[in-house]
Amino acid sequence: MQSDNEKQSAVFVRAEGVLLARGARAAAAYFAANAAGFGERALRLGHLAWASPVYEVLGQSDRVLANRLAYLALRGMSEDRIAELAQEYFDNILRERILEGGLELIRRARREGKRVVVIADSLAQVMAPLVAQLRIVDDYVCNHLEIRDGKATGRLVPPVVGGHDSAVWAATYAQEHDLDLARCSAYVSHGPDLLLLSRVGQPCAVNPDYTLRRAARDSRWPVMDYHV
Amino acid sequence: MSESRTDASAHGMADAARPLSIRQSLAGRHVFLTGGSGFLGKVWLSQVLTQLPELERIYVFLRPKALVPARQRFEKMINTSPAFRPLHERFGARLSEYLAQRVEVVEGELSDPDLGLRPEVVRRLRRDLDVLIHCAGLVDFKPDLRKALGSNVDATTQIADFVARCDHAALLHISTCYVAGSRHGQIAEQLPDDTAPSGEAFCAQTELADARAAVDAIVRAHDHEDERRIAREDVLEDLQKQGRSDQHPKVIETLVRKRQRERVKQALVDEGMRRATRWGWPNTYTYTKSMAERLLASRADKLRFSVLRPSIVESSLEFPFPGWNESFNGSAPLAYVMGTWFRMVPAKPDAPFDVIPVDLVCKAMTIAAAALAVDRHRPVYHIGSSDRNRCSVGRAAELIVLSHRRHFRERHRTRQERVLKSRWDAVLVEPDVLMGIKNNRAAVRVWQEALDLLPDKLRKKAEPLAARGRELDESFEQIEMLVDMYLPFMYESFYVFVSRALDTHPALEAEFAYPLAQLDWRKYWLDIHMPGLRRWAFPLIDGKRPERYRSEHPVRLSEAPVSRSDDTSLHGERGLHAGISEV
Structure with a gap:
């Protein structure tokens, strides 16, 4: 067992809001708008339209339910279409919306010898091309759609990323990789990541939503704002 | 030298699951190929010439066409068909010499006695021939019955007679899974019995x-x-x-x-x-192919043979290169139509769409030929995917649509293609749906009749609209014919072709392995098959000439080996037997 001084450190980065200017809802909307057939597109977009205000409200406190609601719009969509649209979404939308500020934070962490771990609400199909392009991410955790008989059920495979569990996940990850959380940093932007910030030695709220901004002010955590 | 036939026979079916060395089984063998200028025949020929130099001799049977002798047809085929690219790349300037050692082009007429070959060739073949692979056939779904009988039935019976008269030859007859006819359920790898699909x-x-x-x-x-x-x-x-x-x-x-x-x-x-x-067969092609199989089955006591039934033969996975295709009867016309403005395709999404890459079929042919050579063959081999790695009609349609989407987004010629056509997904429907092809045609006809009712002056002014209506009607007629042709396979029948016979003697050598179970359909359709169709098959549908291969060192064979009987008395009655084309 290594002593605390010998342990490695890592930086935990929330993809949406820190590294990416688009979140899970935007991806779900892209998938819905490009479903097979016009009727299906209308239905899926309709679902997202009513889910959107709920997502906005819930997203401040617990994104698990919000993400579940957003991805429910993909129910019945084929795995092939999701894979193709994910690549398309990355190529046409997301690639242009990678935040330079977030990239700079990651580069700095790497220069400091820290392990880079991304936590994402996005789907694995979206994250895979992003991580492949960045080539500066050591690990990532993201959401996975449940697929049955080649089609999405609309459910996310537990554990769903986006809620307060990110703190628990980070602690487990730190243990598995022999990391000292006190020497780790975290850059997050959503209210549910409060617990994660409270577990690491160097917390930072980046482009925070209302809940996180208020908590950061109360806890005197540094806050960074750059153009999203 | 190859595994002894007597020893292998002694083992019989008890050792059937033992791997089979393809190289050993076919080393020193003489193989005769019909249909060598067809899609399947060309790829098989190219594959064995590239990968199996152990074969002693390959007799390529070709008919002379429009006064062009078989040898010249063969040379042109080798020099211009992309299927032979690996052969040119491997042998370069030495290819002519290599082919002269390995290949003998023979000329004749399959539906004639002794295949219309010269008597000395017949004598030599009777003595030396080990396996005859009969790939030739008329693959048109709705041909003239006279031609279909000549090409698919008479040719097969003549070949069976020829093989039966050889000293030790066996026959590998290439048929189709769809001889099963219009029925449902699992189709076993068995020779047909005395009942029709009905x-x-x-x-x-x-x-x-x-x-x-x-x-x-x-x-x-x-x-x-x-x-x-x-x-x-x-x-x-x-x-x-x-x-x-x-x-x-x-x-x-x-x-x-x-x-x-x-x-x-x-x-x-x-x-x-x-x-x-x-x-109970969906078309003349499957009806005549089934008759040929039944006639072969009736000679089982006098003939050593296997029937190899591929399903829908499609673009190559790897050989001669990913995406090679020149088949018209596969998914090409359907995929083409799904890239047009026509959206409603009648099909059952859950039905299996049994496609198989051509190079996998060719590998299976080589394995089956090797098994025949050493008497370890099975009577029937299904070479399909519905049993081992099923791709449903719904999935195939989705992948076709996604491929068109990718194409129109990346290589659009107009803004309309990028914005609208890329999102104009074809959908699978019931045949009698409101916006289906029949109702579309009816609407166009009503439109045309309405224009006819106009007074003369207005009718002349409306002539461009009438012309557009006629164009639409023609397009819809073609689509309707296509839909009718595919309906038995995509809507009316739900069958799974049991494909296990090949597993009883898997290839020992890795290069002849049959990796169907590992085939990733998404990668195949999006990255291999559809780009292949777009490059090789769609230009043909558009009436354009597809690319041709231009070899740096064109093959020239010597005049000597090609032979054909000049004795017309051997040819018999030829009135019914014109028009053999290749699979």
Whole structure:
């Protein structure tokens, strides 16, 4: 067992809001708008339209339910279409919306010898091309759609990323990789990541939503704002 | 040298699951190939010439075409077909020499006795031949029954007779999984019994005699003065409609004869389809191929043979290169139509869409030929995917749509293609859906009739609209024919072809392994098959000439080896046997 001084450190980065200017809802909307057939597109977009205000409200406190609601719009969509649209979404939308500020934070962490771990609400199909392009991410955790008989059920495979569990996940990850959380940093932007910030030695709220901004002010955590 | 036939026979089926060394089994063997200029034949030939130098001799059977001798056809095929690219890349300037050592082009007529070969060639083949691979066939789904019988039935029986008279040769007959006909459920790897797909008793010999009699009756009926009069009236009416009624009598006479021929042909096409559907086959192709299998089965005591039934043969996975395709009867026309503005494709999404890459079929052919050479063969091999790695009609359609989407987004010629057509997904529907092809056609006809009702002045002004209506009607007619052709495979039947026989003697060598279970359909359709169709098959549908291969070192064979019987008495009656093409 290594002593605390010998342990490695890592930086935990929330993809949406820190590294990416688009979140899970935007991806779900892209998938819905490009479903097979016009009727299906209308239905899926309709679902997202009513889910959107709920997502906005819930997203401040617990994104698990919000993400579940957003991805429910993909129910019945084929795995092939999701894979193709994910690549398309990355190529046409997301690639242009990678935040330079977030990239700079990651580069700095790497220069400091820290392990880079991304936590994402996005789907694995979206994250895979992003991580492949960045080539500066050591690990990532993201959401996975449940697929049955080649089609999405609309459910996310537990554990769903986006809620307060990110703190628990980070602690487990730190243990598995022999990391000292006190020497780790975290850059997050959503209210549910409060617990994660409270577990690491160097917390930072980046482009925070209302809940996180208020908590950061109360806890005197540094806050960074750059153009999203 | 190869595994001894006697030893292998002694083991019988008990050692059937033992891996089979393809190289050892085929080393020093003489193999005869028919249909070598077809899609499947070319890839197989290229594959074995590239990967299996152990074969002693390959006899490539070709018919002379339009006064071009078989040897010249062979040279042109080797020099221009992309299927032979790996061969050129491997042997370069030495290819002519290599082919001269390995290949003998033989010329003849398959539906003639002794295949119309020269007697000395026949004698040599009877002594040396180990395996005859019969790939030739007329793959048109709705051909003239006379041609289909000649190419698919008579040729097979002649080949069976020829092989039976050889000292030790065996026959690998290439058929199709769809000889199963219109039925549901699991289709076993068995030779056909004496029932038709409809469940009625079926005797191939009797049916063949009846079909021949029907063909003769149709030909006789059309060689009648009344038929000639009808044809003449049709021609004159057409000329009048086109404003060309002042044609020279000789021109009119030529047109009448042509119309008569067309009428005979149509009657024979209709007769073929009538007989096929009456017994439960979806088309004349599967009906005649099944008859050929049944006739082979009736000779099982005198003939060593296997029937290899591929399903829908599609673009290559790896060999000669990913995406090679020149098949018209696979998914190409359907995929093409799904990239147009027509959206409603009648199909059952859950039905299996049994496609198989051509190079996998060729590997299976080589494995089956090796098994025949050492007496470890099975009577029937299904080479399909529905049993081992199923791709449903719904999934295939989704992948076709996604491929079109990718294409229109990345390589659009117009903004309309990028913005609208890329999102204009085809969807699978029931055949009687409101916006289906039949109702679309009816709407166009109503439109045309409405235009006809306009007063003369307005009608002239509306002529561009009428012309557009005619164009649409023609397009819809073609789509309707296509939909009818595919309906039995995509909507009416739900079958799984059990494909396990090949597992009983898997190839020992890794290069001949049959990796169907590992095939990733998404990667195959999006990155290999659809780009292949777009490059090789869609230009043909558009009436364009696809790319040709240009070899740096064109192959020239010496004059000597090609041979054909000059003795016409050996050819027998040829009236019914014209027009053999290759799979």
